[in-house]
Amino acid sequence: MRKYTPKDNVQGKSYYTDRFWVAPRVPRTTLEEGSHFAKVVETLGEFSKESYIEVKQLIVHIDVKEVVNVMKLLKESCGYTQCSEQSAVDYLAQDGEFELFYQMLNITEALRVRVVCRIKKGEAVESISELFKSALFAEREVFDMFGIKINNHPFLKRILMPEDWEGHPLLKTYPMIGDEFASWYEVDKIFGKEYRDVIGPENRDQSKIERYDTKRFSRVGYEVPFDADISNGEKEQAIEYSETILVDYTTSSKQLDERR
């Protein structure tokens, strides 16, 4: 029996990790009474399932069916006239769902709101391109990269990958160097499948550097003879992390206050 390896996340792991770097966690704060964001959440009313502030931005969790209603309220009642970014995150391995998010900008208040919702695989979301034209391209990208269908989109086709591409590259189940279709794409398209034997498979360099390999890699900083053992009897050690450092992004505010 072969050892089972999980197939729901086949993305390659980085072979180099800085042992002193710790991913910072962003602190969450609750809404202040009477602030602009409190009014926004009040306007959204029942649509808002959960709301908090991260890095001076309001995050609102909503139901995926209410996307158009929420966007309409944000645009018409709260002054969020720009949808600057829209995309998704693949949490299929973890929760069996995608996270869809919409990044909204209010120009007069210089404030941003992120509208977040969860969508299951195979479900479709309503297009917001009637309200924001910028969503036309963003929704096509979501469809291209994740395979999330968008209802009532006027021109839903792939935007980055070729139209005859198979698979959605930003899924965690999609390997970084591509599947079989991807590796033969240009050969199949230009010469035909029978040319696969003539041209042969791709020769991909994994660009991995073995720390104690003096055969294929020369040492940086000090020279050693070819194929010398430089490990000093040391075995490969797992990387140890320092304690989690919480970085507070909310305390200092620079340019926005000055601009006002």
Place this chain on the structure above:
Amino acid sequence: MAQHQINYASSAGLPIALTSVDKLVNWGRSNSLWPLTYGLACCAIEMMASGASRYDFDRMGTIFRASPRQADVMILAGTLSKKHSEFARRLYDQMTEPKWVISMGSCANTGGMFNTYATVQGVDRIIPVDIYLPGCAPRPETLQYAMMMLQKKIRRESANMNNNTKQNLRLV
């Protein structure tokens, strides 16, 4: 007093130069290599610098042409994505014979650092390459050197392209 004098003892007594057809044709071909204006990524900036006045490709008879029908050399300068590979091959097919290809930079040679699903891992998978030019990105001098190497290669070749043993990926 006539300063110019014909040496009747050499050149069969006539002011002529003897050569072979191969040499004559290759002299013409190698000294008027017209590359296609075809930049794919950052290597194209170096290619443009080579064409501009500081490095001056024109003095080598290398003049960039904006049409594949008028070009002899295709300089694949940069990362070739899989989506674009079809069009690169089409441009190559549209060039008239004889034609040569320079693969410029790491990305065109091997895919370079783009070990991803969307990048062609070496343009020689779809187009036969004459000169592989290393570097990321190669300096204009390097491109000039590649062009001079290509000239050398052409001068060694037969004028009849069918006699040359160039491996060509043709559509059957």
